[in-house]
Amino acid sequence: PFSLFALSSFTDRAQLEAYLEALNAVIERHDILRTAVTWEGTSEPLQVVHRHVRLLSEEVPFDLEDGAGTEQLLQRCVENTLLIDITRPPLMRMIVTHDVVRRRWVGLRVHHPLIADYVTTEEICEEVRLLLSTGNAALPPALPFRQCLAPERIEPVCDEHAGFFGKMLGQVDGDTAPFCVR
Numbered sequence: 001p002f003s004l005f006a007l008s009s010f011t012d013r014a015q016l017e018a019y020l021e022a023l024n025a026v027i028e029r030h031d032i033l034r035t036a037v038t039w040e041g042t043s044e045p046l047q048v049v050h051r052h053v054r055l056l057s058e059e060v061p062f063d064l065e066d067g068a069g070t071e072q073l074l075q076r077c078v079e080n081t082l083l084i085d086i087t088r089p090p091l092m093r094m095i096v097t098h099d100v101v102r103r104r105w106v107g108l109r110v111h112h113p114l115i116a117d118y119v120t121t122e123e124i125c126e127e128v129r130l131l132l133s134t135g136n137a138a139l140p141p142a143l144p145f146r147q148c149l150a151p152e153r154i155e156p157v158c159d160e161h162a163g164f165f166g167k168m169l170g171q172v173d174g175d176t177a178p179f180c181v182r
Contacts, residue, residue, distance in 0.1 A: 003084055003110045006121060007074065010105040016096060019107070022131040024055050026124055027090050029142040032115050033124075036089040050089050057094040057107075072097070074108070084112040091115045 010016040027033040031049045039045040084091050091112035099106050116124065130138045 004113055004116065004121070005108055005110045006125070008107045008109065009099075009102075010107065013098075013105060016105045016107060018132060019128065020055065020057055020094065022128045023094070023109070023124075025131055025136070026127045027053060027055060027092070029127070029139070031142075031144055032120075033092065034089050035115065036091065037086045037114070048089075053089045055090060055092060055094055057096060059096050059098075061097065084110065086112060086114060 008019065010019060034050045034053045035047050036050065037045055038048055084093065091114055093110045094107050095110065096105060096107045098104075111121075127139060
């Protein structure tokens with residue numbers, strides 16, 4: 001299992017808190033950011049959308065004698081100690097620390113790839129930026145997740161897609177790991 005992450009820095013605690021509130025507003029807007037996966041007592045895994053969730057944020061003090069807070073946050077992520085429990089929404093966490101060496105707050109937003117890829121992460125960042133700069137009025141209406149998911153569940157696999165991926169991945173016969181991680 002692996003997580004994706006984004007690192008942000010903030011000039012002060014107030015700016016960090018404003019960012020967290022904007023991120024919570026984005027989570028409230030989009031069903032996919034409020035989903036979890038459950039499989040206990042079901043015939044197949046189910047993606048469940050919760051009505052309201054709050055981003056879990058944790059403040060972690062670091063030993064600045066061993067390196068700046070930013071590097072220690074990244075190291076913690078690399079060591080894979082920030083695994084996301086997919087049964088507890090949102091599938092995103094925020095770890096923050098005060099980097100006294102560089103006189104700033106640093107936040108490491110970690111999310112599971114089930115809810116966001118590179119494009120989605122960019123959209124989340126853009127919505128947070130709009131909320132912080134202009135407020136809710138500048139945001140387009142959010143699309144319900146069911147409108148994105150239903151066609152994928154209903155439509156059969158396209159022969160063109162199956163052929164493309166078969167050609168690209170046909171020679172792969174075992175498990176793979178990202179970035180040569182073993």
